[in-house]
Amino acid sequence: MNITKIRKEWWFCVSVLAALTVTAGSTSAATVTVNLRAEATTKTMPDGITTVPMWGFAVDADPVTVPGPPITVTAGDTLTVNLTNNLSVPVSLVIPGQITTMSPVWFTDGQGRQRVMSFTHEAASGGGMAVYTWTNVKPGTYLYQSGTHPAVQIQMGLYGSLIVESTTPGQAYDDASSAYDEQLVLLYSEIDPALHEAIDNGSYGTTGATSTIDYNPKYFLINGEPYSAATGPLPAGVAGDRVLIRFLNAGLKTHAPTLLGPYMKVIAEDGRLYPYAREQCSLMLLAGKTRDVIMTPSAAGAYPVLDRALDLTNAGAASAGGMLRILQVNPAVP
Amino acid sequence: MRWQPYNRGGRLAVAVMAVSSLCGAVAYAEIDGITGSTFNLTAKTGYISGADGLSLHVWGYANGGGSIQYPGPTLILEEGVPVTINLTNEMPEAVSIVFPGQESVTASGGDAGVLTREAPPDGMTVVTYTFTPTRPGTYHYHSGTHADVQIEMGLVGAIIVRPTGYDALDPSTWRAYEHADSAYDHEYLFLFTEMDYEIHWKLEYGLTSQVDTTTFHPVYWFINGRNAPDTMLPAGTPWLPTQPYNCLPRMHPGERMLLRIIGAGRDMHPFHPHGNNLTVIAKDGRLLESAPGLGADLAYSDFTLASVPGQTVDAIFEWTGEKLGWDIYGHAPGDPLEPNEYAPDHGKPFPVVLPGQLEITFGSAYSGSPFLGALGDIPPGEGGLNANAGYFYMWHSHNEVEMVNNDIFPGGLMTMLIIEPHGVPIP
Numbered sequence: 001m002n003i004t005k006i007r008k009e010w011w012f013c014v015s016v017l018a019a020l021t022v023t024a025g026s027t028s029a030a031t032v033t034v035n036l037r038a039e040a041t042t043k044t045m046p047d048g049i050t051t052v053p054m055w056g057f058a059v060d061a062d063p064v065t066v067p068g069p070p071i072t073v074t075a076g077d078t079l080t081v082n083l084t085n086n087l088s089v090p091v092s093l094v095i096p097g098q099i100t101t102m103s104p105v106w107f108t109d110g111q112g113r114q115r116v117m118s119f120t121h122e123a124a125s126g127g128g129m130a131v132y133t134w135t136n137v138k139p140g141t142y143l144y145q146s147g148t149h150p151a152v153q154i155q156m157g158l159y160g161s162l163i164v165e166s167t168t169p170g171q172a173y174d175d176a177s178s179a180y181d182e183q184l185v186l187l188y189s190e191i192d193p194a195l196h197e198a199i200d201n202g203s204y205g206t207t208g209a210t211s212t213i214d215y216n217p218k219y220f221l222i223n224g225e226p227y228s229a230a231t232g233p234l235p236a237g238v239a240g241d242r243v244l245i246r247f248l249n250a251g252l253k254t255h256a257p258t259l260l261g262p263y264m265k266v267i268a269e270d271g272r273l274y275p276y277a278r279e280q281c282s283l284m285l286l287a288g289k290t291r292d293v294i295m296t297p298s299a300a301g302a303y304p305v306l307d308r309a310l311d312l313t314n315a316g317a318a319s320a321g322g323m324l325r326i327l328q329v330n331p332a333v334p
Numbered sequence: 335m336r337w338q339p340y341n342r343g344g345r346l347a348v349a350v351m352a353v354s355s356l357c358g359a360v361a362y363a364e365i366d367g368i369t370g371s372t373f374n375l376t377a378k379t380g381y382i383s384g385a386d387g388l389s390l391h392v393w394g395y396a397n398g399g400g401s402i403q404y405p406g407p408t409l410i411l412e413e414g415v416p417v418t419i420n421l422t423n424e425m426p427e428a429v430s431i432v433f434p435g436q437e438s439v440t441a442s443g444g445d446a447g448v449l450t451r452e453a454p455p456d457g458m459t460v461v462t463y464t465f466t467p468t469r470p471g472t473y474h475y476h477s478g479t480h481a482d483v484q485i486e487m488g489l490v491g492a493i494i495v496r497p498t499g500y501d502a503l504d505p506s507t508w509r510a511y512e513h514a515d516s517a518y519d520h521e522y523l524f525l526f527t528e529m530d531y532e533i534h535w536k537l538e539y540g541l542t543s544q545v546d547t548t549t550f551h552p553v554y555w556f557i558n559g560r561n562a563p564d565t566m567l568p569a570g571t572p573w574l575p576t577q578p579y580n581c582l583p584r585m586h587p588g589e590r591m592l593l594r595i596i597g598a599g600r601d602m603h604p605f606h607p608h609g610n611n612l613t614v615i616a617k618d619g620r621l622l623e624s625a626p627g628l629g630a631d632l633a634y635s636d637f638t639l640a641s642v643p644g645q646t647v648d649a650i651f652e653w654t655g656e657k658l659g660w661d662i663y664g665h666a667p668g669d670p671l672e673p674n675e676y677a678p679d680h681g682k683p684f685p686v687v688l689p690g691q692l693e694i695t696f697g698s699a700y701s702g703s704p705f706l707g708a709l710g711d712i713p714p715g716e717g718g719l720n721a722n723a724g725y726f727y728m729w730h731s732h733n734e735v736e737m738v739n740n741d742i743f744p745g746g747l748m749t750m751l752i753i754e755p756h757g758v759p760i761p
Contacts, residue, residue: 216548216549217548218548254602256597256642256643256644256645258434258644259434260432260433260434260439260449260450260478261437261439262437263435263437263618263620276624276632278617278620278622278632279618279620280617280618280620280645281434281435281618281644282434282597282618282642282643282644282645284602284640284642284645298437299438304432304448304449304478306449306481308434308597308600308642308643308644308645309600309601309643310481310482310485310486310547310550310600310643311482311548312481312482313482313546313547313548315546315548316545316546316547316548316549318480318483318542318545320448320449320480322482324448326448
């Protein structure tokens with residue numbers, strides 16, 4: 001059975017997943033095949049003028065996005081990704097936290113040393129294809145990302161979220177403490193436009209910067225967009241709901257999401273459930289990290305979640321920007 | 335690993351201190367701050383001093399019509415007692431306050447902002463925030479407007495919520511939370527921040543459009559609004575009028591010290607106590623408990639504490655000199671034990687032959703003796719900062735670049751713990 005479970009929006013996913021869980025969920029593991037392609041794109045910043053060259057992923061014939069399309073499967077499934085690479089450099093795909101056989105690719109540097117270029121086999125540039133398979137995937141929240149020259153390729157945009165639902169409907173993990181009524185994904189990442197420009201125009205590694213050591217991001221994104229006055233609130237269930245928030249950091253910096261209002265029960269990290277949840281209103285979100293929390297708002301309201309590491313500007317502008325969202329909790333339906 | 339609960343030795347120490355304090359000037363130790371149920375804060379501009387002589391333009395919260403404070407006034411609240419905070423704004427741009435960890439804040443007056451209601455910069459409009467602190471613990475407040483700039487400029491402050499039943503005059507009620515695992519003999523605030531002076535200079539000269547916080551590069555680091563060594567000066571020292579809070583933790587052997595640690599800046603600060611590990615008992619105003627009422631059963635021991643921006647941590651520190659392998663009091667084997675002395679080392683000799691006076695360099699806090707409470711001969715002009723013959727331990731950021739004042743060591747996010755001999759009054 002080949003099922004492609006892809007969603008663009010979290011709320012859409014919930015219903016799709018619910019439907020799939022009935023057919024393929026707890027009874028037998030499915031094989032899920034995703035046709036991804038890596039391709040260049042551009043992103044327009046909130047000023048409406050600045051455009052930044054990006055690399056991103058797309059599924060099938062959809063447009064390329066950053067982050068790449070969210071992938072949702074169920075624990076125990078086999079996930080197969082057919083990756084087509086339309087970029088001008090080789091690309092590969094890894095999922096930290098999920099186990100598979102890796103076949104690193106080496107190259108010889110200018111001093112004759114053998115060095116790793118890719119953590120696993122590559123899809124060649126200019127339309128090459130490679131197949132990546134993970135069997136018996138574990139539940140939790142994960143990043144999928146490029147495994148090739150990651151200091152360059154991940155910050156260019158080659159990342160996305162993988163959600164592995166547990167086999168128990170309405171639970172993130174195989175434990176009742178992870179039960180939820182609603183879920184949303186908050187994926188953090190950054191953009192250094194100068195680095196993107198250099199990589200795009202070929203000056204990176206030649207006439208321009210030779211490494212990402214001077215990484216200096218100007219834009220701070222949640223789910224691919226910096227906050228701006230045009231950003232609407234994110235629906236986050238109704239009062240009394242258990243709202244699962246999956247935090248992922250695909251950026252290179254540590255961020256510190258703080259929720260104003262309700263507390264969060266921090267239940268998991270890197271796809272592993274804690275033995276005991278911790279109640280916090282702040283969260284240390286290291287680069288490459290995923291953390292799952294459950295918020296149970298007792299009242300309806302608009303609850304901001306802001307990066308307390310203060311990446312709250314769009315390229316220095318004085319208006320609110322960056323890693324900020326307002327979670328909208330509606331009144332409970334009587 | 336479960337940590338050892340509050341022991342009889344600790345209670346004895348409380349009794350000893352209470353007795354000794356009857357003869358001393360001050361009867362109890364509390365974190366400096368303002369109390370009550372209504373607070374009138376004014377956001378305005380002002381200056382702070384760096385320990386290197388720097389004078390830096392800042393924005394701060396003032397108590398009423400007073401001068402700004404960095405950090406803002408520490409609000410000391412009571413569990414379950416509603417509070418009202420009125421904010422007016424004498425700064426050049428709109429400002430507000432948010433209260434992370436307070437679950438039902440209402441705001442009225444002023445203008446709608448992104449995070450909360452804001453006071454426009456007219457010096458008149460009052461924005462009123464009200465909430466009831468339903469849970470005891472350590473919290474903080476900060477501007478919810480243009481936060482990347484305004485927090486950098488100084489608009490942050492601590493909140494302490496005392497548990498029901500707390501009585502400053504009754505040491506048996508000194509707890510951070512409603513459980514004996516949070517009992518303490520002394521409490522100290524550690525509010526960490528950092529500053530990039532270029533942002534302050536640009537705003538001082540009105541170059542607002544040139545401020546870009548994405549190029550943030552701090553060169554000053556603070557505990558309770560002061561750089562070391564000013565952290566160790568007395569609280570309220572007159573030559574630091576806008577930086578009234580100090581951070582000079584002092585305790586007797588065997589006592590329990592509560593550290594209320596607040597990551598109030600935007601960077602992480604790995605905080606390193608010398609002398610012993612810290613036991614982390616709470617985060618964000620919540621005991622580390624596996625179920626309500628069990629106490630801090632998920633507490634953990636740490637010698638480099640991760641202070642995360644926006645996060646508060648409560649930790650307990652204890653010290654007796656245990657397992658040093660020598661008697662810190664210099665006892666002979668037949669001498670009586672001191673309170674809370676680590677008995678297996680009683681009477682064990684100091685294992686070092688002290689060099690002659692001409693062979694050593696003297697620190698300003700050296701008492702002339704290796705033994706706690708003992709003074710020894712030191713040459714004229716040396717020592718002098720340790721009249722009680724206590725032990726000094728440096729407590730500092732383990733990111734050691736943060737132990738400077740604009741590249742000059744020592745400074746920054748650093749202070750000293752003093753283990754005082756029994757009988758020395760600690761205010």
